[in-house]
Amino acid sequence: MxxxxxxxxxxxxxxxxxxxxxxxxxxxxxxxxxxxxxxxxxxxxxxxxxxxxxxxxxxxxxxxxxxxxxxxxxxxxxxxxxxxxxxxxxxxxxxxxxxxxxxxxxxxxxxxxxxxxxxxxxxxxxxxxxxxxxxxxxxxxxxxxxxxxxxxxxxxxxxxxxxxxxxxxxxxxxxxxxxxxxxxxxxxxxxxxxxxxxxxxxxxxxxxxDVEKPFLKQGCDQLFRNSVVTPHNMLSACCGLTLEHIPEVKLGDLDKMSMSEMYRSQFDDFLKIWIHVDGPYKIIEKLMGKGYLEKKYGQINHNCQACVYLHKDKELIHKLENEYQNYVSDVISNLHLKESVTKASLLMKEV
Ligand code: SF4
Ligand code: SF4
Incomplete structure (x- = not known):
């Protein structure tokens, strides 16, 4: 390095x-x-x-x-x-x-x-x-x-x-x-x-x-792996389809703060780590039970769609704020596991 x-x-x-x-x-x-x-x-x-x-x-x-x-x-x-x-x-x-x-x-x-x-x-x-x-x-x-x-x-x-x-x-x-x-x-x-x-x-x-939609059960690899600048010179944590609908993914103004500082700030946000590990749809299932989104909003076609609800649905946010501590230790150990798998597959590609 x-x-x-x-x-x-x-x-x-x-x-x-x-x-x-x-x-x-x-x-x-x-x-x-x-x-x-x-x-x-x-x-x-x-x-x-x-x-x-x-x-x-x-x-x-x-x-x-x-x-x-x-x-x-x-x-x-x-x-x-x-x-x-x-x-x-x-x-x-x-x-x-x-x-x-x-x-x-x-x-x-x-x-x-x-x-x-x-x-x-x-x-x-x-x-x-x-x-x-x-x-x-x-x-x-x-x-x-x-x-x-x-x-x-x-x-x-x-x-x-x-x-x-x-x-x-x-x-x-x-x-x-x-x-x-x-x-x-x-x-x-x-x-x-x-x-x-x-x-x-x-x-x-x-x-x-694809009725099962396995892509909805995946973690978000955009977070921490992609760094994005918008036409307004803002740094964004992802290039997701709904990035302009979720203020929380904007990390700050590149005219005012360093990229390094803004990138680092993401690790103080447990929800970003959780989305990276489990993906928004799976988080919502864990918090609210299966079918919560479909019952309330209809068919979900994309993880970025679920991500908007995760950041905007008041009932969901309330539950998240009250219960996230119960998930911290599992999410952090799964993060370590995910990191090791990613590192191993990158090493395999280099061989
Ligand atoms: S799931 Fe959320 S964090 Fe991931 S790319 Fe989509 S909007 Fe961004
Ligand atoms: S989806 Fe259509 S309007 Fe939007 S950027 Fe692509 S080509 Fe342009």
């Missing part, structure tokens, strides 16, 4: 391996269930100077930092500033990833011009988001064109399709698309469908074949 890097408290052996830069909440699209309610009218963004300063501070603070993720909103709206920021992180020896809706894949020539800049900047990976809501704003053909250019240039490429509704078949259709079938021959390309959650009461239900 280098001399000036942050030393974690004894019970946490690793510092974040990922630093996420939410460059802006502005987006060329305005998807109905966007977690940040992004749209073209939003103006704010981080400046290039702020982005570079934050990357450097993360690099100096987190000994285990490996990856910088650029996301939004739509990070490609930053144009040259995005490429400069990626280059800055690459020059520090870090891997880099961009998350985009792929609007810039207008035609093969346009896509190749952008990808040329990404190659110059040293980008390691690009993730495209698409699906039924996205495709109302960005045709899937653009994502395909941008993906082709990216794979052609040797960049690791992933397409993530939001979970389909009962009527839509975006994922199935994507898998059948001849260009996607061809791209799947490359080890640089992959495609997946992800978990989805609603943000408005009039949402259209999604197919959810």
């Amino acid at each position: 280098e001399g000036n890097k942050y030393l974690p408290r004894p019970f946490l052996k690793q510092t974040p391996s990922t630093f996420t830069v939410i460059t802006t909440y502005r987006c060329n699209a305005a998807c109905k269930e966007c977690c940040f309610e992004s749209n073209p009218t939003i103006k704010g963004r981080l400046t290039l100077k702020q982005i570079k300063q934050n990357i450097k501070e993360a690099y100096d603070t987190y000994a285990d930092l490996k990856l910088v993720v650029f996301t939004g909103g739509e990070c490609f709206l930053l144009r040259n500033d995005l490429f400069e920021a990626i280059k800055y992180a690459s020059d520090l020896g870090l891997m880099t990833r961009c998350v985009t809706n792929g609007f810039w894949g207008k035609n093969p020539q346009a896509a190749r011009l952008i990808v040329k800049q990404l190659v110059w900047a040293g980008l390691t990976e690009v993730n495209f988001s698409s699906g039924v809501d996205h495709q109302l704003w960005v045709p899937f053909e653009r994502v395909i064109t941008a993906s082709e250019a990216s794979v052609e240039a040797g960049i690791q490429t992933l397409i993530t399709i939001e979970q389909d509704t009962k009527e839509s078949k975006c994922y199935e259709e994507a898998l059948q698309h001849p260009v996607i079938r061809n791209l799947q021959e490359s080890i640089l390309f992959s495609i997946q469908s992800n978990q989805w959650m609603p943000f408005h009461s009039d949402f259209k239900a999604r197919n959810n074949t």
